[in-house]
Amino acid sequence: MPKRKLFSWAAVVVSVSEFHFGRSSRMSDALTFLDAGDCGLTVELGEAVDEATNALVIALDKALAAQDIPGIVEMVPTYRSLSILFDPVVIPKQVLRERVLAVWPPDAAARGGFRRWTIPVLYGGEAGEDLEEVARQHGLTPEEVINLHAGAEYRVYMIGFAPGFAYLGGLPEKLHTSRRTDPRLQIPPSSISIGGKQAAICPPLPVPSGWHLLGRTPVRTYDPARKEPFLLSAGDRIRFRPVSAQLYREMARAAEAGDVVAEVETIDG
Amino acid sequence: MxxxxxxxxxxxxxxxxxxxxxxxxxxxxxxxxxxxxxxxxxxxxxxxxxxxxxxxxxxxxxxxxxxxxxxxxxxxxxxxxxxxxxxxxxxxxxxxxxxxxxxxxxxxxxxxxxxxxxxxxxxxxxxxxxxxxxxxxxxxxxxxxxxxxxxxxxxxxxxxxxxxxxxxxxxxRPDQAGPVRVVMGPQADAFTAEGIATFLGSPYTVTTKTDRMGCQLDGPAIAHRDGFNIVSDGIVNGSIQVPGHGRPIILLADRQTTGGYPKIATIVSADLAKIGQARIGQVIRFEAISAEAAERLAIAFAAQGDMIRDNLDLAGAGISTERLLAVNLIGGVVSAQPGPADETPDGSP
Known part of the structure; x- marks a missing residue:
């Protein structure tokens, strides 16, 4: 059985960033509609990679999903925009624009809760072959890199590029690392990596990457055979927990059998 | 079995x-x-x-x-x-x-x-x-x-x-003649006016790098305004992205879901099959239409799809009077592009 901790902390836990966000002046900022053909409308809420913008994207996604608007085929939240794929036979683009404006700015309820995942990681060695090089570049020991990486809380800005590939914001500045000059054509499945100011959890698929590999997780963020094929969503929070090679192997076996092997807390807004 | x-x-x-x-x-x-x-x-x-x-x-x-x-x-x-x-x-x-x-x-x-x-x-x-x-x-x-x-x-x-x-x-039967119609954007403003003129005024050739993910074209380089990186956003079927080399890549059904190159335009749904049917070496020209015109086209295209059954005949039965009448009344309803008949079926030169 998946290990789950479901908390209802109500207003007890409000992270600093959420608190700040709730008062952000961005609320009144204008949104921009961009045409993405006859079946696509991109709602752009900013141009920067930052938490406030991304939080607005996610809140707008939730607010629109709650409306259950006929003709919306799917919505794709990204760093700073929400792509809406729609059927123009069912909903004219102008009507869709009005429906978006009707929920803008998204109210506090839509911004409220989030999930926090704790993702086990086997750092270094074969599992994370760039750990020592990253440490060397920053004048740190590998243990210090692990402590920094596992000591931070991250935000899933978006899932993209490949199934279940999670782009994370919140990498400590001391670990900001330029991308590799020689990208790998294929990295080990479920790698935990960093690149530039970002971090990632890779899916259990061989993907190309120019980011630095710190470790691997037994967690399968994507498994089409599992009851819940996708674990992570944009807006989720992530913490990493170092695990031993033996625990990693045990968890990997359980994960292959369909277990989620990550802990999750649901935190109400 | x-x-x-x-x-x-x-x-x-x-x-x-x-x-x-x-x-x-x-x-x-x-x-x-x-x-x-x-x-x-x-x-x-x-x-x-x-x-x-x-x-x-x-x-x-x-x-x-x-x-x-x-x-x-x-x-x-x-x-x-x-x-x-x-x-x-x-x-x-x-x-x-x-x-x-x-x-x-x-x-x-x-x-x-x-x-x-x-x-x-x-x-x-x-x-x-x-x-x-x-x-x-x-x-x-x-x-x-x-x-x-x-x-x-x-x-x-x-x-x-x-x-x-x-x-x-x-x-x-549908044919794939005529230019490929696009709606400009979502990131047309990432290109210079000359760049957009190049895109809309030049022939582009389908390269060997074409598959279900995307179709890379060769032709005059399209000038970006400043830089060619944007913060990654969503990609739809028919998005035309232009990486640093300036040549367009049309993203198709199996595309990556997000990407960080600016997208100059998006192919209208009625014309996506022109790319799906384009062969290596084929020349493509783009024509910009307004978002409103694209919407009308999409609705007409969907209606064509819904009328396919009405346009079928009994095999070997010849053409009935009703059919001839129907041809006159609603000719070309299945054709995705009722364009000039003198163009080659695949639009190749």
Whole structure:
């Protein structure tokens, strides 16, 4: 059985960033509609990679999903925009624009809760072959890199590029690392990596990457055979927990059998 | 063993497709689905299937299949691949009832790139995450998430033909002539005025880098305004991104879901099949239309798809008076582009 901790902390836990966000002046900022053909409308809420913008994207996604608007085929939240794929036979683009404006700015309820995942990681060695090089570049020991990486809380800005590939914001500045000059054509499945100011959890698929590999997780963020094929969503929070090679192997076996092997807390807004 | 088709020769690249898998782009999975959905719908209509029943998409050539059912109704539509049943030439855009042991051969395309095989009753394949479409990069859908191979078995649900076989007459088949119409944006402002003029005024050639994910074009470089990196955002079917080298890449059904190159324009849904049917070396020209015009076009295109059944005739029955009248009244309703008749079918020079 998946290990789950479901908390209802109500207003007890409000992270600093959420608190700040709730008062952000961005609320009144204008949104921009961009045409993405006859079946696509991109709602752009900013141009920067930052938490406030991304939080607005996610809140707008939730607010629109709650409306259950006929003709919306799917919505794709990204760093700073929400792509809406729609059927123009069912909903004219102008009507869709009005429906978006009707929920803008998204109210506090839509911004409220989030999930926090704790993702086990086997750092270094074969599992994370760039750990020592990253440490060397920053004048740190590998243990210090692990402590920094596992000591931070991250935000899933978006899932993209490949199934279940999670782009994370919140990498400590001391670990900001330029991308590799020689990208790998294929990295080990479920790698935990960093690149530039970002971090990632890779899916259990061989993907190309120019980011630095710190470790691997037994967690399968994507498994089409599992009851819940996708674990992570944009807006989720992530913490990493170092695990031993033996625990990693045990968890990997359980994960292959369909277990989620990550802990999750649901935190109400 | 239950009724099935067995693949003798899989052709160049043959996959099971339907309308695609929606709702998962937010998790990194693009829809996949037939690259020429109208041709898929026609093939399905000819055998009495619902429009989005799973079909086989052939690329350039289809190879051969053997029927392992008492009687099985099939039809092929799309690119002009010569068909043969047990060695005898057979018409495309027409339903054929094949007996057990019959061998259907789908030859190399004379024009176009992709053809669709529908089987009456459809394939007995379980949907994966809501669709039977094969998404090759992730190994989802179809038969084991892979292209068909020699020996692949495609189980059939109920291939028993119902009613007489139907045909779509030649004058009502879609063609892919004319420019590829686009709506500018979402990031047209990332390009200079000259860059946009280059894009809309130059011929672009389909390169060898073309597949179900995307179609890379060669031609005059399109100038960016400043830099060619944007913060990654969502990509739709038909997005035209322009990386640093300035040459456009059209992203298709199996595309990556997000990307960080500016997208100069998006192909209208009615013209996506022109790219799906474009061959290596073919020249493409783009024409910008307004978002409003594109919306009207999309609605008309959907209506064309809904009218396919009304445009079918009984095979071998000749043309009825009603049909002739209908041709005059609603001529070209199936054609995605009722353009000038003197252009070559695939728009090639």
């Amino acid at each position: 239950a009724d099935h088709l067995v693949v003798l020769d899989p052709g160049t690249l043959s996959t099971i497709q339907d309308f695609g898998r929606y709702g998962l782009q937010r998790f990194g999975i693009s829809a996949a689905g037939a690259l020429d959905p109208m041709a898929m719908r026609i093939a399905n209509a000819l055998v009495g299937n619902s429009p989005g029943e799973a079909v086989v998409e052939f690329t350039l050539s289809g190879g051969s299949l053997r029927v392992e059912a008492d009687l099985c109704r099939i039809a092929v539509a799309g690119a002009e691949m010569p068909l043969a049943i047990d060695g005898a030439p057979a018409e495309p855009y027409r339903a054929h009832d094949l007996a057990r042991g019959s061998i259907l051969t789908i030859g190399f395309a004379r024009t176009g790139m992709r053809a669709y095989l529908a089987v009456g009753g459809g394939f007995a394949i379980e949907p994966v995450l809501g669709s039977r479409s094969t998404h090759l990069r992730t190994g989802l859908g179809g038969i084991d998430g892979t292209p068909l191979r020699a020996g692949s078995v495609m189980p059939l649900r109920d291939p028993t033909p119902i009613g007489p076989p139907l045909i779509l007459s030649a004058d009502r």
